[in-house]
Amino acid sequence: MQDLFGTTSLIVGGSSGIGRAMAGLVVARGGEVILAARRRQMLDRAVEELGAAARAQMLDVTDPAAIRRLATSLAPASVDQLFVTAATLAHGPFASQPIDAVQTMFQSKFWGAYALCQAMLPRMRAGGSITLVSGVLSRRPAANCAALGAACAAIEALARGLALELGPGLRVNCIAPGMVRSALHDNLPDARRQAVFSATGASLPAGRIGKPCEIAQAAVMAATNGYMTGAVIDIDGGHMVRQYASAV
Template identity: 45%
Template sequence: MTRLDKQAVLVVGGSSGIGAATARLFAQEGAQVTIAARSQEKLAKVADEIRQATGRDVSTAVLDITDDAGVERYLAGAGPFDHVMISAAQTPTGPARQLPLDDARKAMDSKFWGAYKVARAVRINQGGSLTFVSGYLAVRPNKNSVLQGAINAAVEALGRGLALELSPVRVNTVSPGTIQTPLWDQMDAGARQAMFDAAAAKLPARRIGQPEDVAQAVLYLATNGYATGSTVLVDGGGTIA
């Protein structure tokens, strides 16, 4: 029997990157996984990949976390879940004085308010867990990504507060550093690799993170019954470099 045998898990943002890696790892551990995201095509592809890799069925749900009514409607009929992980976000970036206010509001609506709405509406079994994904800019600001740092800090504060409010459900946050996900695919391949190499050279870990690195931290928080109100850094040492 695996650690999460027959436990119900919801991964919001499970169609790519960190979310997809988390869904795959939880399925390997025996969980009954549901992945939710905006694109049915991407969801179907990831679900099929997980089925082939693990031999386990994966459910899918089309969900836009910026759609208030849609989030409420879906979660009213879904669950309860034993573990929930939220990694979905679309966050335009740039210096505060250059980033259009509409883009700034969209970033906050997606990553912070999206997580808030899911946390507010989802049903989680007692003793289960809720895990957010923030980012190391919360504690290591960057002058070109001021808003992202502020949003990540807000997500972490939300996690600590909800750990009190939702107890005995455990609430934690994973804070990744630079992770090699499809987020970077819009860059030229050569420029992307040069950026990764330069970043890795500055990190104590001497490499860029992979989605699976973050997924392992999410699994740890879900299966450790004494972990709540925590923020776990998975940043290769980025906050101390």
């Protein structure tokens, strides 16, 4: 299927995990991708794997001036799809988590997405779409994740508000993943990470945690379905309906 032939997608966070999987799907469907992230080596590896349809741009989404420079380097009305997955996260007990760690997380996860949407508006082609990424924590809290849940909820509210304000020229949606195996969890020691993955997977109706490509499929569907806007799509292995306590 080459239905994205002739289109350009900017994927911010496209060098790893969910964003990298989005890039693979877009290119497989004939589209061109611009990948943006901070680390040059990761970007170069992704571009090498994706081939001529991909190019890279270094960007730190916590730097609003860098976001503006990236946007102005692109021709007006030259981008069909904007996907924003980039985020660095902060977990910790509410009572002791330093506020500056939470602010840094909001700076990437929320303000990065906000600034990108605003700066990219003149670069988006009419009929295009923006797809943001939140997470199930927006509506299904977990201990030590209150701030991350709040950031996810803010992203979902932003997507809904922008869908209303930017339509009909642009559609805006949000993907809410459950736990996905990606480099996002590399900060955990190996044994602990495996234990978290196994325990979470066992608690879900799907019986396992997700793969980046499964989240990417939903994102590309949202970006290409001309009647979908203002939606928050849960791709979470059933996290939203999982059992609170043992069934009797």
